[in-house]
Amino acid sequence: MKKISFLLLGIILLIMFAYVWEDIRGTSLSQDVLRLHVIANSDNPSDQQLKLMVKDQVVAQMREVLVDAPNADQARQIAIREIPAIKRSAEETIAAHGYDYTVDVEVGQYAFPTKSYGNLVFPAGDYQAVRVIIGEGQGKNWWCVLFPPLCMVSSSDQGLSLDSPQQAEITLKCLKFLPKGLQITFMGKQHEG
Structure with missing residues (x-):
């Protein structure tokens, strides 16, 4: 017995x-990452394509400024400092492609559903994120992880696809x-x- x-x-x-x-x-992971969330003006194919061009510009810009960030908190502080530059480069990208949409850039805590990059799963929860809203912000969104730099590996409209996932x-x-x-x-x- x-x-x-x-x-x-x-x-x-x-x-x-x-x-x-x-x-x-889940709690630890949400505190250890800084996500990027780009929201298109609409689901119109041209707006979706524009969203990807803005995303490419923001990822390239953030790659340079976050290269020496030692942790997610420092990455967040850098992102806050970079809000005007992110907004300016997004507006320039939009104007260069013939659109006049407004751009809002925010850094804050946002709710995300469960998302995955190949074998990496990010559980649903509140995450720190850089949010770029194009125009009305009514279209499909694109997301990745700025810190650690998972956005920088490879990307598509579906998010990051790891070519050779690492086993942890x-x-x-x-x-x-x-x-x-x-x-x-x-x-x-x-x-x-």
């Missing part, structure tokens, strides 16, 4: 840990304290104490 009680307690603790881990992982391994320190000989499977990996 004691073995069953310990087994049930262990299962309950693992389930609770999984929920807490998912919450911590998560190590949990608490697994090192498992009793010798005890094995558990967590996130598809076998762990031993």
Whole structure:
């Protein structure tokens, strides 16, 4: 009977840990990145194409100024400082292609749905982002991650597509304290104490 009680307690603790881990992982990730969100004037194909041209300009501009940012908070501070320059270059890109749309640039905390770059998943939640709104801002949007610089890898209207995704391994320190000989499977990996 004691073995069953310990087994049930262990299962309950693992389930609770999984929920807490998912919450911590999402919160940590949202604090460690700075996203870019470009919203088109409309869903008209020419407005969508213009959105991609503005996106290319903003990504190139931010690549230069964020190159030495040591963390997401510093990247955010740089982005705030760059708002006038981002707005100006977006307006110039729009005018160069024959449009006269207004541009609003904001840096703030915004809700995002779950999004993925190939094998990298960004859970739904509030993220710091540079938001560029073209004209009415009623069209489809484009997003990527400015810091760390995932926008700079390759992009399309669907977001970033990684050509060679890197595998990441998560190590949990608490697994090192498992009793010798005890094995558990967590996130598809076998762990031993």
